[in-house]
Amino acid sequence: MKVACPTTLAEAISHKALGFTPVAGATDLWAHWPVRTANHDLSYVDLSGLHELRGIAWSAEHLTLGALTTYWDTMQDSRVNAEFPLLIAAARYVGAIQIQSRGTWAGNIANGSPAADGVPALMALDARVRLVGSNGERTVPLDRFYTGYRATVMGVDELITAILVPRRTYSFTAFEKVGPRRAQAITKVGFAVAHSADGWRVVANSMAATVRRCPSLEAILNASHPNPPAEPDLRAAASKDLAPISDIRSTAEYRTEVFARLLRSTLATMTARP
Amino acid sequence: MSHDTMHIAFTLNGKAVEIDVLPHERLLDTLRYTLGLTGAKEGCGEGECGACTVHLDGLPVNSCLVPTFQVRGRDVRTVEHLSPALLAPLHECGATQCGACTPGVVMAAAWIRDNSHLLSRFSIRELMAGNLCRCTGYDGIVHGVERLVASEQGAA
Amino acid sequence: MLRLEGLSKLTGAERYADDMPLCDFLWGMTVRSQSPRGRIVDIRFDPSVDWSQFTIVTHRDIPGCNEVYLIEKDQPILAATHTRHIHEAVVLLAHPDRQALRRAVGKVKVIVDELPPVFDPRAPLAPEQLQHGTENVFKALEIRKGDAAAALTAAPVVVEGEYATGAQEHVYIEPNAMIAWTDEAGVICVRGSLQCPYYVLNALKHAFAREADGVRVIQTPTGGGFGGKEDYPSIIAVHAALLAHKSGKQVKIIYDRDEDMAATTKRHPSIVRHRTGVTKDGLLLAQDIDIIMDGGAYVTLSPVVLSRGLIHAAGPYSCANVHVRGRAVLTNCIPHGAFRGFGAPQTHFANERHMDRIAAHLGMSPVELRRRNLLKKGQTTSTGQVIRDGVDRCELLDAALDAARYDARRQRHAEFNRAHPYLRRGMGVATFHHGAGFTGSGEDYLASKLAVAARSDGRVEVRSASTEMGQGTLTVFTTIAAEALDIPADRVVVANPDTHLVPNSGPTVASRTAMVVGHLIERACDDMAGQLGAARGLSSAPRGGAFLAALDAWGRENPGRELVGRAQYKKPEYVQWYDKTYQGDAYATFSWGAYVAEVEVDLRTFSTRVTDFVAVQDIGRVLNDTLAAGQVTGGVVQAIGWALMEECVWERGAMKNNQLTNYIIPTSFDVPEINVKFIQSPYAHGGGGAKGVGELPMDGPGPAILNAVADATGADPCELPLTPERLMRLIPSGDAP
C-alpha cells in the first residue's frame, strides 16, 4: 500500500490521475479495513492536509461547503442551522457522533451509495459539485452526478473540491429517514423534499440504484400546488420514478409502501400549516 | 506487500510523539500494538460499536476508522488520559459491566461533559448512540452521564 | 458495594486477552469449509504463498480425539472427512503477521463433494439427508401431567396458535479471544475470554489425550458472554493450543467481528404450537404444546436447551392436564447453542402470546386471564413441582401494573389512537418464571466444589471456577463471603479462575452463580471458620471481630500457610427429580417476573418503539441493587432487540448479515429507561438468600412487547423478531394512514 500526503491540490490531483484513491474522513473507506485485504494493495492520497478544501463560506448566491466539511462542522454552524435546516436534519441522521465528526459531505457524494443520507438533502437543494482536475475546474449539478450504481461523472483525475448550495427561500423542506433503528443505521427508505419559487424537488434514497430525483412526483406536486396530489396519483408517480429492490436490509414491497405512506404524511404536514 | 513505513509526529495525551507506522495501520492498532495503550478496544472494526472511541482534535472518533497517517500534526487523546476521579459517577451508576464497551463509553461521556451545552439540542441517549453496550441496557450509562454533567456544572 | 473491578474497567486499565503484552507470538486463524454439507476431497494451498512461513494444522495434528468434548462427541475439532456447515473449521494457520495471515486464509481452498443439506427443521427428509439417528433428531423429550388429550376433547373452548422465534446473535462486545502456549513443564496452557474454565479443560484433555495436570486454563477478563462463551471457547482454545503445540510458540486467536458472528453459536430458532382448553371464564383445563428447536449441525447443548424450554413451556400457570413434546432437530446451519434464557425465552414467548390470544378469544382482559391461572403456593407446575416459596405471583403482577399505571394509560391510549392519524399506542403484559441452576439432576451430576482459604496474611480467598464476565461475580462473591464471616469486604479476595488453582465450581451459566455457588461459599466459610476455631482452641467457629483476631493470631504463628474450608454441592432435601418420567422438582426454585411494555407503532413505517417498560421480579434476596438492576436492564434491552430488530438473515445455513452494520442491536436511543423493581423473598438455600437473576429478564420482554403491539394495532403477531417488514404483512393495507 502506498500513501501520498500532499499539501497542495495540484499534487493531490496528479496522484488521483495516477489512480490513487482519495481519503477524506475514511468512514466509508476504512470500515471493515482489516478484513478487506485487497484494499491494502491500493494506493491512497490523503486529502486531510489540503487547507483549500476546508471551510464553510457564504456568498450572495451560495453556501459553499469545502470538500472536507464534516457533518459535525455543519451541525455546529449556527448560520447553516438557520438557513438550511434540511442539511442539519440529514446530518443528524448520519451514523452517530463518531461518524458525524469524521464523515464528509463530499465523501458521501463521491462514495455513491444509493443509501447516502447527505446526498438527497443536497440534491433537493439543487446543490452543485465543484470538480477540479488536471484540465481545470467544472461544476456539475448533483442531480446529474450519478450515471448508475456507484458510477459517477467524476473523471479519473478529478477531485471534489467544494459543494455549492444555492441560497433560496424555501416554503417547505422535509427530510425523512427510515432505518432499522433510530440512530447508527443505514437507510431503508428515505427522501428529502423541498419547495421554493423554483418548484418542488423530491429526492429519494435507498429507492433505486442511485440517489435520485423523482421527476414524476415533482411534476404532479407542481401541478397540484398548493394542494397535495391525491394518494393514487402519488403512488403512480412514485412507481414511475423509483425501482426499489429487496436486499439484506429490507424488501421492495416494504420500501414501496413506506415511501408512499411517509411522503403522503409529510406533505400533509405542509398543508396543515398556515 | 510493501512494508515501507511512514514517519508520523502528533500529540498523544498532551505529549509529542514521533513514530514509524505501516501505511495500512489504523490509529486503533497504533495505539494498542505499537504504543501499548490498550484502553481503546476493537469491538467491530467497522465503525459501529464505538468501543475504540478516542478524541481527535477534541472530537470523539472511532479510531478503527482513522488511518494513522491522518493524525500527523493532530491531537489525540485516549481513555488513559482521563482522571480516574472523573469516573466516579459512572462507577456509582453501574455504567460498566463487562467493560468491553466501557473505554469508548467513557470517552463519549467525557466529551459530553466537556460540551454540556449540547444537551439543549441533543439528548444523552442520542449522543451516546454510537457506543453499543450489550450488558447495561444503557440506563447505568445514561444515569452516569447525567450525574457526570451535573457534577461538572456544580463545580463550575 | 460498588463493582470491585469497575474502576479498572472505566479507566481502561483492565487487560483483556488482546490487551496482554506478548512477545514472539503467532497469530492464529481458521480456514472454514465453505460448504454446508459434503465430503472433503481435497485441501488446496495456493502455490503463490510461501507456506513454509506458516504453521499449518489439520485434523492429523490432533494428538488425542478429534472431538469437541461436550454432551455428545459428534463435533470434530477440525473436519476430517465431512463437513456439516459452512463455517466448520478444517485447517488452522499461524503466522507472526496478522495481515499476511488474513490473506493466506483466503488462499486455502477446501474442496468438497456436496451432499444434500437440510435447512428447514420441519421439512420432510429424503433418505440422503439423514445425518443423525433415524430422523435427524438430536433429542426428543416429553412432559405429561394428567390427561391433556381427554381434557381438550371435553373443554368448552379450545384455542390454538403457532409461534416462531428467530436465531439471535450474542454480540458480546469483546469478540472471542484465546492465547495458548506450552509452559516450561510441558503443560498446555490457554488463557482467554470464556465462561466455563472446566469445560475448556475437559476439551483440552480430550483433544490432547492428557490428564488434568497436563493442561491448564486461565480466564482473562471477559467482555461479555451471555452463553456465547459457554461452549464455543472450547473449540477456539483447542485450536489455539494445537497451533501452539505444533509451532512451539505462543499463539493468539482473536476473532474478527464478522468471523465471530458468522461462525459461533446463536440462540436456537423455535416453532411452538399450542392447543389450549379453557373454561368460558378463563380457567386453564388443558395445555398441549409442541416444540421444535433448530439445533444446527451438531448436538452441542441442544438437549439441555430443549429441556429447559420444555419445562418452562406451560408458563407459571396452574393446569391439571399438560402434555408438552419437544424435539431438537439437526439442520446444516451453524450449531445453535447457549444464549441467556437457554430455551425458556422461546417457549415463554409462545405461551405468553398465546395467553393473550386466549384472552382475546374469550373477550377477557389478558391481565384477568393471567390472574385466574397464576400458580399459587402449593400448586404444581407441569412437571408436578410443588411451589413452596417466592412472592405471590399475583402480587408481582399487581405491582407491575401499578408501576406502569396500566389502566389509566390504556384509557389514554384509546383516546390517543382514535385521534392520531398514524401513531398507535398499546400495552402488553407477560408473567413468567425461570428455574435457577441446572435442570433436573444437573446440579447433582455437576457436584460442584468450592474452597475458601484463610491466609496467613489475614485475608480470606474464595476459590471457584465461576467467572466474572460483567454480571458481577467478583462483587457478589465478595459480599457473600464477607457476610458469611461478618468481616469487612476488603478482607476478602476472589481468586482468578485458573484450573491449576481453583476447584471446579461448575460452569458460569444457568443463573446459578449467586444462588448455587454463592451458597457453597457460605458452607465453605463455615468449614474454614470451624477449622480456625479449632486451631485456636475456641469453643465455636468465630465470626466478625473474633474471626479476624483469630486469623491474625493464627497467621502470625503460621506464616505462609493457609486453612482451607471446602464445600461440595448437596441438593436441598426437598428436591426430587425423576429423569425417566420428567417429573418432580425441575429446579430447586424459580425466580418470577411480571413485565409490562408500552409501545408506539408508526403505521407509516410499521416500526415499533418501546416507550415504557416496567420489570418487576422476585429473585430472592437482592445482594447488590446496582448489579441486580443492571442484569435486568441489560437483559430487557437484549430482549427488546430480539423482539423487534435482531434478525439473522440466513443463506445456505450461515448468517449473511454477519456485521454490526446489518445485524441490528438496540442503541441507547432506541430504548426507554427501564423501570426495575424487586420484591424480595430470601431463598433459604441460595447464597445470601439469592435466586437467579441473569436469565429471567430475557424471558418476559418478547411477549410483553408483541402483546403490546397487538393491543396497539389489532394485529396478531406470532413471530419474532417483529421487524417492520413483518408487521407490515399483518396490517391490512386499508389501514393506511
Ligand SMILES: Cc1cc2nc3c(=O)[nH]c(=O)nc-3n(C[C@H](O)[C@H](O)[C@H](O)COP(=O)(O)OP(=O)(O)OC[C@H]3O[C@@H](n4cnc5c(N)ncnc54)[C@H](O)[C@@H]3O)c2cc1C
Ligand atoms: C458506522 C457508520 C455509520 C454510517 N452511517 C451513515 C449514515 O447514516 N448515512 C450515510 O449517508 N452514510 C453513513 N455512513 C457512511 C459514511 O460515513 C458517509 O458516506 C460519509 O459521508 C463518507 O465520508 P468520508 O469523508 O468519511 O469518506 P471517505 O471514506 O474518506 O471516502 C468515501 C469515498 O469518497 C471518495 N472521496 C472522498 N472525498 C473525495 C473528494 N473530495 N473527491 C473525490 N472523491 C472523494 C473516496 O475516495 C471514497 O471513494 C456510515 C459509515 C459508518 C462506518
Ligand code: FES
Ligand atoms: S471497533 Fe471501532 S467502532 Fe467498533
Ligand code: FES
Ligand atoms: S459493559 Fe459490556 S458491553 Fe457495555
